[in-house]
Amino acid sequence: xxxxxxxxxxxxxxxxxxxxxxxxxxxxxxxxxxxxxxxxxxxxxxxxxxxxxxxxxxxxxxxxxxxxxxxxxxxxxxxxxxxxxxxxxxxxxxxxxxxxxxxxxxxxxxxxxxxxxxxxxxxxxxxxxxxxxxxxxxxxxxxxxxxxxxxxxxxxxxxxxxxxxxxxxxxxxxxxxxxxxxxxxxxxxxxxxxxxxxxxxxxxxxxxxxxxxxxxxxxxxxxxxxxxxxxxxxxxxxxxxxxxxxxxxxxxxxxxxxxxxxxxxxxxxxxxxxxxxxxxxxxxxxxxxxxxxxxxxxxxxxxxxxxxxxxxxxxxxxxxxxxxxxxxxxxxxxxxxxxxxxxxxxxxxxxxxx
Amino acid sequence: xxxxxxxxxxxxxxxxxxxxxxxxxxxxxxxxxxxxxxxxxxxxxxxxxxxxxxxxxxxxxxxxxxxxxxxxxxxxxxxxxxxxxxxxxxxxxxxxxxxxxxxxxxxxxxxxxxxxxxxxxxxxxxxxxxxxxxxxxxxxxxxxxxxxxxxxxxxxxxxxxxxxxxxxxxxxxxxxxxxxxxxxxxxxxxxxxxxxxxxxxxxxxxxxxxxxxxxxxxxxxxxxxxxxxxxxxxxxxxxxxxxxxxxxxxxxxxxxxxxxxxxxxxxxxxxxxxxxxxxxxxxxxxxxxxxxxxxxxxxxxxxxxxxxxxxxxxxxxxxxxxxxxxxxxxxxxxxxxxxxxxxxxxxxxxxxxx
Numbered sequence: 001x002x003x004x005x006x007x008x009x010x011x012x013x014x015x016x017x018x019x020x021x022x023x024x025x026x027x028x029x030x031x032x033x034x035x036x037x038x039x040x041x042x043x044x045x046x047x048x049x050x051x052x053x054x055x056x057x058x059x060x061x062x063x064x065x066x067x068x069x070x071x072x073x074x075x076x077x078x079x080x081x082x083x084x085x086x087x088x089x090x091x092x093x094x095x096x097x098x099x100x101x102x103x104x105x106x107x108x109x110x111x112x113x114x115x116x117x118x119x120x121x122x123x124x125x126x127x128x129x130x131x132x133x134x135x136x137x138x139x140x141x142x143x144x145x146x147x148x149x150x151x152x153x154x155x156x157x158x159x160x161x162x163x164x165x166x167x168x169x170x171x172x173x174x175x176x177x178x179x180x181x182x183x184x185x186x187x188x189x190x191x192x193x194x195x196x197x198x199x200x201x202x203x204x205x206x207x208x209x210x211x212x213x214x215x216x217x218x219x220x221x222x223x224x225x226x227x228x229x230x231x232x233x234x235x236x237x238x239x240x241x242x243x244x245x246x247x248x249x250x251x252x253x254x255x256x257x258x259x260x261x262x263x264x265x266x267x268x269x270x271x272x273x274x275x276x277x278x279x280x281x282x283x284x285x286x287x288x289x290x291x292x293x294x295x296x297x298x299x300x301x302x303x304x305x306x307x308x309x310x311x312x313x314x315x316x317x318x319x320x321x322x323x324x325x326x327x328x329x330x331x332x333x334x335x336x337x338x339x340x341x342x343x344x345x346x347x348x349x350x351x352x353x354x
Numbered sequence: 355x356x357x358x359x360x361x362x363x364x365x366x367x368x369x370x371x372x373x374x375x376x377x378x379x380x381x382x383x384x385x386x387x388x389x390x391x392x393x394x395x396x397x398x399x400x401x402x403x404x405x406x407x408x409x410x411x412x413x414x415x416x417x418x419x420x421x422x423x424x425x426x427x428x429x430x431x432x433x434x435x436x437x438x439x440x441x442x443x444x445x446x447x448x449x450x451x452x453x454x455x456x457x458x459x460x461x462x463x464x465x466x467x468x469x470x471x472x473x474x475x476x477x478x479x480x481x482x483x484x485x486x487x488x489x490x491x492x493x494x495x496x497x498x499x500x501x502x503x504x505x506x507x508x509x510x511x512x513x514x515x516x517x518x519x520x521x522x523x524x525x526x527x528x529x530x531x532x533x534x535x536x537x538x539x540x541x542x543x544x545x546x547x548x549x550x551x552x553x554x555x556x557x558x559x560x561x562x563x564x565x566x567x568x569x570x571x572x573x574x575x576x577x578x579x580x581x582x583x584x585x586x587x588x589x590x591x592x593x594x595x596x597x598x599x600x601x602x603x604x605x606x607x608x609x610x611x612x613x614x615x616x617x618x619x620x621x622x623x624x625x626x627x628x629x630x631x632x633x634x635x636x637x638x639x640x641x642x643x644x645x646x647x648x649x650x651x652x653x654x655x656x657x658x659x660x661x662x663x664x665x666x667x668x669x670x671x672x673x674x675x676x677x678x679x680x681x682x683x684x685x686x687x688x689x690x691x692x693x694x695x696x697x698x699x700x701x702x703x704x705x706x707x708x
Contacts, residue, residue: 019665296694309707310681311373311695314688315672322681327664327674329683334668340650341665353663 004129004197005104006051007093008043008075010060010068010111011083015339016272019326020304023354028111029067032270032279039112039270044072046118047109050125057096058111059089081235087249088241090196091207091218092234095225098200105132108196108246114279116266124164128197128260131165135258138206138251139197140168142190142259143267148180151271151336153192153247155259168257171247190259193267196246197260203250210253217241272335273319273328277302291322300332326353358483358551359458360405361447362397362429364414364422364465365437369693370626373680374658377708382465383421386624386633393466393624398426400472401463404479411450412465413443435589441603442595444550445561445572446588449579452554459483462550462600468633470620478518482551482614485519489612492560492605493551494522496544496613497621502534505625505690507546507601509613522611525601544613547621550600551614557604564607571595626689627673627682631656645676654686680707 014027021027028040037045044056053074060068062079069077078092090108097104107125115121128139142155151174158169171192175183183189207215217237224230251257270276282288286300293303297314307324317332328338345353368381375381382394391399398410407428414422416433423431432446444462451458461479469475482493496509505528512523525546529537537543561569571591578584605611624630636642640654647657651668661678671686682692699707 019663294695294698296691296698297688305681308679308681309373309704310683311698313682313684313691313695315683315685318669318683320681320683325662327659327662327676327681328667329664329669329672329674330667331669334651337650337667341648341667344648344650344665350663 002105002133003052003055003101004050004125005055005057005097005100005106006047007090007097007106007108008040008047008056008058008072008111009086009089009108010040010058010064011080011089012110012112013083013342014112015342016336017276018338018342019323019328019353020321024063025067026064027270029071032114032276038071039114040068041071042115043109043111043113044075046115046121047107047125049122050107050129057093057106059093060111079231081231081238083243084238084241085243086246087207087211087214087244088217088238090203090246091211091214092221094200094203094207095218095222098204099225102201104200105129105197106200110194110269112270113194114266114268114270118265120263120265121267124260124262124265125195125197127163127165131162131258131260132197132199132202135161135165136202137161137165137198137256137258138202138254139165139258139260140251141193141195141197142166142261143193143265144261144263145184145189145191146264148177148184149191150174150177150180151275152269154180154183154189155192155257157188157190157259157261161258164261165258166261168251168259171252171257190261192247193262194269202256206250206254206256211244211249214241214244214249273302273321273330273338274332274335277319293320302332356459356487357406357409357455358404358479359409359411359451359454359460360401361444361451361460361462362394362401362410362412362426362465363440363443363462364394364412364418365434365443366464366466367437367696368466369696370690371630372692372696373677373682373707374675378417379421380418381624383418383425386468386630392425393468394422395425396469397463397465397467398429400469400475401461401479403476404461404483411447411460413447414465433585433588435585435592437597438592438595439597440600441561441565441568441598442571442592444557444600445565445568446575448554448557448561449572449576452558453579456555458554459486459551460554464548464623466624467548468620468622468624472619474617474619475621478614478616478619479549479551481517481519485516485612485614486551486553486556489515489519490556491515491519491521491552491610491612492556492608493519493612493614494605495547495549495551496520496615497547497619498615498617499538499543499545500618502531502538503545504528504531504534505629506623508534508537508543509546509611511542511544511613511615515612518615519612520615522605522613525606525611544615546601547616548623556610560604560608560610565598565603568595568598568603627656627675627684627692628686628689631673647674656686 014021017027058075059078154172158167290304291306302319305322321328368375371381412429413432508526512521644658645660659676675682
């Protein structure tokens with residue numbers, strides 16, 4: 001098989017991981033395991049067998065470039081002047097890749113997911129790359145649901161293409177529990193993993209069709225890549241772009257979307273403190289303690305306290321995260337709202353806490 | 355009326371106010387109002403019209419003596435070598451007072467209560483002092499319940515003695531809600547305020563009868579008060595004493611207990627973080643925030659965060675208290691258990707956190 005390039009999308013702020021995740025050291029640079037390996041390091045290591053050392057790109061905010069070079073020294077860093085969500089990041093990466101191979105296949109990865117069965121992931125990615133190489137399709141890795149999760153987007157499987165590849169008959173946003181149950185029981189629905197595989201020419205064609213403003217901007221950048229004016233032109237273009245995800249901007253409109261149906265390979269999008277906790281084994285009462293913490297009469301609590309002593313008494317399903325200068329207390333049912341704290345801090349100009 | 359002496363019992367550790375209250379700066383030295391006045395300062399100021407500057411005693415652990423002199427410079431400090439609960443403290447104070455006046459009336463106050471109507475308190479104390487001067491009774495200030503509180507001990511009113519003075523027909527420990535309701539509805543029950551008024555000779559006689567070991571110890575100390583060997587003898591005696599409260603040791607057994615029935619004068623024993631919060635006005639959702647705190651979708655929460663920024667999301671009836679080096683998170687329903695954290699820290703030898 002021809003070279004499969006990999007693009008790690010590392011521009012996110014990880015606002016749902018406040019207060020540990022901060023603007024200048026967002027979630028992807030944090031570790032969730034006792035190995036000390038950061039999420040982005042783990043992502044790069046996992047896909048190394050696919051793309052080797054020479055074909056890994058990381059797209060991220062220019063401010064984070066030094067941190068990326070520290071964590072993933074072999075990556076080719078593509079710097080965004082401002083964050084404009086995943087469509088713009090992928091568009092920029094596509095320009096770099098088509099310069100090397102206009103029909104080059106590349107896979108896009110969030111920087112901050114966890115995967116347990118890495119061998120299975122690689123097999124899935126290789127099949128997806130084959131599908132993308134031989135068909136003009138936009139492939140999303142779809143994961144067979146193991147329970148009616150309300151925190152993920154879903155895709156419905158359409159006509160088979162080849163092997164585990166299917167057309168996507170429709171994308172669905174995060175459902176409520178009732179709908180999640182219907183999706184789960186039908187057997188036709190898959191979680192949208194946020195991992196994509198396609199050819200540079202195919203995704204650029206999709207931008208041209210569904211995001212013409214982004215496409216025009218990319219066409220301005222294309223001729224100056226590697227030239228002195230690249231940063232200036234990219235800054236001008238990005239300044240005027242809307243921040244739109246690849247899902248909303250392209251995939252929900254394109255008719256050539258495919259999904260690669262995968263059994264669950266221990267994938268976790270680590271999208272919240274609750275999901276983060278799933279990577280660890282709690283004690284027999286369901287409590288997960290990190291650092292200097294004491295719980296009395298507690299159940300299913302998550303306590304992360306590396307900078308001081310924390311005592312929690314008589315609580316259930318509570319998340320307590322201390323970062324030294326800032327503290328979060330929140331029931332597990334509200335972990336998706338953590339980004340609201342960051343929004344509020346922005347409003348109040350508390351930049352040192354963001 | 356003859357001089358009424360006052361004794362502030364300031365030996366408590368305030369373990370239920372961990373992590374703000376610590377062994378070397380317990381609760382009574384902390385402020386609960388915006389005035390910055392500590393609880394012990396407020397107590398001393400309130401009773402100044404009763405006892406003047408010259409007749410105020412503070413009994414406390416010897417280690418706290420410098421702090422007491424700082425907060426209440428005019429107090430006569432009686433140092434205990436080790437804490438042996440209120441019976442021993444009151445016994446020691448009685449020795450000092452009988453040296454000046456064997457039939458001297460004195461009032462005992464916890465150092466850490468809050469009172470809103472100070473004029474009413476003084477009137478109540480003066481009536482109690484008159485009762486104690488003219489009758490051989492052990493007077494407890496009883497407060498007419500304003501609701502079925504489960505956090506206080508109760509006293510049942512017996513035969514009238516004079517004015518608002520009644521015999522106590524029985525003391526009752528903290529009731530469950532059902533019993534608290536019966537007590538409240540009967541109209542015959544009063545909260546045990548922990549404020550006592552009696553003569554030195556009467557309480558010493560009660561010790562002789564119901565706590566003979568304590569009494570014998572006191573009789574060893576009596577002849578050496580003011581002499582070089584006082585500290586040594588007191589240390590020897592206290593070492594061998596059981597730690598017993600005046601309620602368990604004397605009042606529940608004595609037949610000459612009286613109560614002075616008082617209407618509620620805005621008294622609060624500040625016995626827990628929950629009771630502490632009652633001294634402040636919460637916002638319209640019942641949240642009480644001190645320091646740098648943000649709550650989103652919270653109700654009836656107490657957040658005290660003077661050393662860092664704290665965000666609480668989606669919580670109800672939760673207490674979050676940060677002390678810089680230690681943090682407490684606990685539902686309001688569990689605030690009485692805070693002392694268990696202190697016990698656990700003692701067990702683990704974490705002395706710097708106690």
